Amino acid sequence: MAAPAQLGLQNAASPIMEELIAFHDHALMIIFLISSLVLYIISLMLTTKLTHTSTMNAQEIEMIWTILPAMILIMIALPSLRILYMTDEFNKPYLTLKAIGHQWYWSYEYSDYEDLAFDSYIMPTYFLEPGEFRLLEVDNRTTLPMEADIRVLISSQDVLHSWAVPSLGVKTDAIPGRLNQAMVASMRPGLYYGQCSEICGSNHSFMPIVLEFIYFQDFEVWASYLYIV
């Protein structure tokens, strides 16, 4: 969950988000080093009285400023690829959840549990209880078991949407006529908020996602006996 005036990423609830935060910090550190070096050299060049306009065939410096940036790029690319393939990694899922985007709400299908399916609409501001979040709450939360691998299949019924939950490190496009797979797991119980992340029309900002991770046994009861009335 994002906090007011927060600058960094949201706290991680899954191993993959832990990795993404570490990678973000790693990349940012390199960016800071390069920027300070560049700023330092700029200030040196602007303040010096010396000029040096006739350098030719400076092979050493040419070698250094070709190879060093290449090495830096590799140092960013390799961990990036590693995480890219880790997000695609697929364990034996415990549950399959289908998240289908509509203009302008999400609908969820738990087809492992016969007919369990419902729509998840935004909670209007005047319905909110104290402590609930404006533009982030929904009427029917997507309840899931914690510490389990969940396969989420994301699709759309009309236009492009994107199903995103920052603290779990997932953001997957919902494309009409296509099923996209993402793996989701939470190490902690709790509520995780997300929003549609592909501009999809006038109510794009008003189709949030709320995942409620609960204990496995409680989830079984919830899934077995939930009836939307």
Add this chain to the structure above:
Amino acid sequence: MLDTQKPPRKKWWTPPFDPRFPNQNQTRNCYQNFLDYQRCVKTMSRRGKNSEPCEYYFRVYTSLCPTSWVQHWNEQIKDGTFAGKI
């Protein structure tokens, strides 16, 4: 609302990893299993056998395919306009 008066829903197994579809795009996984189910049922009925072995495909495609797709395809099969070869 939880209604414990009614009988609990049955929990089915969820489709395992299928090495034919290792990618993020699972559209074909859903469609292929739907197709395999229809073919299986057709073959079994032609041979006059019970279609119980086809249950596997049924479970996989109901878990993977959005229900609206399945409804749409079933209507097409009924109208004889389904594009797949069954």
